Amino acid sequence: MNRIMRGVWMAVFINAAGCAPATRDFDPNGPLATAPEAPSIKALKARAAGRWAQHLRVSVEGQDANGDVTGLWVKLSDERGRPWLLFDEDRDGRPESAETVLPPDAPVEGVKAFTASLTFESLLADGQKVAQVEVALVDREGARSAVASATVEPGSFRALGEACDPTYVEDRCTDGMGCWGTPATCREPSPPTVDRAAYLRNVFGPRVLVEGRDPDDDVAFMKVAFFNLAGQPVRLDLNNDGVPDSAEHEVDVRGRSAGGRFFVELQSAPGFEATVVQVVVTLRDSGGRTTPPKTLQLAHPPQRGRGQSCDPRGFDACITDYSCTPGVEGASNVCVSSVTARTQACQAAPVLEPQKGPATLRAALKGTSLWDPPAGCAANDPRGRAEVVVKVVLAAPATKLTLTTARPGTGTDTILSVLSACNEPARLAPLACNDDGPKTSASTVVLTNVAAGEYLVVVDSWAQTSGYFELEARAE
Numbered sequence: 513m514n515r516i517m518r519g520v521w522m523a524v525f526i527n528a529a530g531c532a533p534a535t536r537d538f539d540p541n542g543p544l545a546t547a548p549e550a551p552s553i554k555a556l557k558a559r560a561a562g563r564w565a566q567h568l569r570v571s572v573e574g575q576d577a578n579g580d581v582t583g584l585w586v587k588l589s590d591e592r593g594r595p596w597l598l599f600d601e602d603r604d605g606r607p608e609s610a611e612t613v614l615p616p617d618a619p620v621e622g623v624k625a626f627t628a629s630l631t632f633e634s635l636l637a638d639g640q641k642v643a644q645v646e647v648a649l650v651d652r653e654g655a656r657s658a659v660a661s662a663t664v665e666p667g668s669f670r671a672l673g674e675a676c677d678p679t680y681v682e683d684r685c686t687d688g689m690g691c692w693g694t695p696a697t698c699r700e701p702s703p704p705t706v707d708r709a710a711y712l713r714n715v716f717g718p719r720v721l722v723e724g725r726d727p728d729d730d731v732a733f734m735k736v737a738f739f740n741l742a743g744q745p746v747r748l749d750l751n752n753d754g755v756p757d758s759a760e761h762e763v764d765v766r767g768r769s770a771g772g773r774f775f776v777e778l779q780s781a782p783g784f785e786a787t788v789v790q791v792v793v794t795l796r797d798s799g800g801r802t803t804p805p806k807t808l809q810l811a812h813p814p815q816r817g818r819g820q821s822c823d824p825r826g827f828d829a830c831i832t833d834y835s836c837t838p839g840v841e842g843a844s845n846v847c848v849s850s851v852t853a854r855t856q857a858c859q860a861a862p863v864l865e866p867q868k869g870p871a872t873l874r875a876a877l878k879g880t881s882l883w884d885p886p887a888g889c890a891a892n893d894p895r896g897r898a899e900v901v902v903k904v905v906l907a908a909p910a911t912k913l914t915l916t917t918a919r920p921g922t923g924t925d926t927i928l929s930v931l932s933a934c935n936e937p938a939r940l941a942p943l944a945c946n947d948d949g950p951k952t953s954a955s956t957v958v959l960t961n962v963a964a965g966e967y968l969v970v971v972d973s974w975a976q977t978s979g980y981f982e983l984e985a986r987a988e
Contacts, residue, residue, distance in 0.1 A: 551576035583920035690728025703801035839880030921982025
């Protein structure tokens with residue numbers, strides 16, 4: 513796949529289960545299991561979930577007197593009890609371990625009685641036979657619960673007209689039927705429909721945006737055909753062998769529909785618009801039902817001015833030097849001066865003071881991108897990704913300041929940038945930046961001979977999909 517097409521397809525669809533976060537080593541049968549402050553598991557369930565029972569969902573009902581559970585140790589086995597090698601612990605590109613520590617789907621810190629979940633996307637697809645799951649709760653100090661085990665349940669099915677779970681966790685409908693309505697019941701399949709679509713210019717490369725309705729939540733593929741200014745098909749090198757081979761491409765978009773709505777974004781690389789000025793998109797569901805082909809001409813996104821409502825998904829754009837804030841779907845998003853937005857983000861940023869003791873923060877990457885890593889810092893130079901800004905305060909000079917997301921609470925590929933001021937000019941490089949550490953997708957920055965003062969750490973998501981991270985600051 514050439515560089516342009518790699519920017520289109522690789523940047524959009526990320527399998528969360530295939531990108532395990534950084535972990536810490538510990539003995540699952542070690543002495544920490546008996547520590548009095550260790551958490552405990554009351555119940556464990558593992559089951560097939562998702563529209564096609566393709567996901568593995570693990571639910572843990574737990575207790576922790578300290579309320580500081582940050583991760584779950586998990587081990588997977590097949591039907592014969594053999595380890596299921598899924599995790600790439602040494603980050604050499606090949607999974608070699610059946611066990612690791614993962615953050616839960618949503619944080620449970622601060623809660624003493626909770627239900628934590630882990631979702632392994634598409635792990636049960638294509639006949640994969642993960643049959644047994646072992647789990648232990650891990651707290652911030654490394655103390656852990658006793659190990660609990662559960663057999664993966666196939667899940668139950670509902671017939672036409674029966675009540676069902678529209679999230680497809682508890683059950684799903686048979687024969688391609690969708691679960692929707694009030695109350696939710698299994699209903700006859702229906703084709704997806706496109707409400708709006710666009711092929712829009714962007715400083716990071718043109719994007720295809722498609723949004724629509726899908727009551728059955730089973731949109732499966734989107735075919736994209738490419739055309740030049742004269743309306744002739746454009747053959748592209750889709751397999752990266754140096755030879756243009758196809759004027760269309762079909763993208764797997766399963767899992768992009770939830771609650772009867774779907775959204776698909778395809779991001780290309782800069783320069784793609786010089787060749788492809790028109791695309792035709794067609795969506796197909798799991799039953800073969802398709803939307804009518806929709807022709808999209810390359811265009812500039814509609815502009816929104818100061819204080820005007822804007823779309824965080826990108827169907828419109830704020831004028832130069834303004835940002836769509838807060839950039840969260842479902843919120844009241846308006847165009848705000850980027851300088852003002854950065855200032856507000858810095859003022860509201862959480863504070864870490866590593867000279868007072870262990871300093872960690874776990875948060876969700878979300879919202880408008882107000883800072884980007886410098887060119888060359890991260891693979892493929894991602895731009896416009898979800899982020900969080902954190903203040904690190906040093907009351908006195910430090911010989912060494914270490915900032916890292918190589919923590920159990922990190923569940924996504926991160927990028928770290930360190931700034932000396934909130935609105936420092938773009939021409940000034942950050943004090944430091946790091947994408948991937950040695951054999952890990954977590955990020956680590958080490959500064960030496962650091963003056964006392966306030967520093968800003970921007971945690972960016974490398975992928976377009978966001979997630980949780982845990983940042984640790986250590987001063988020496």
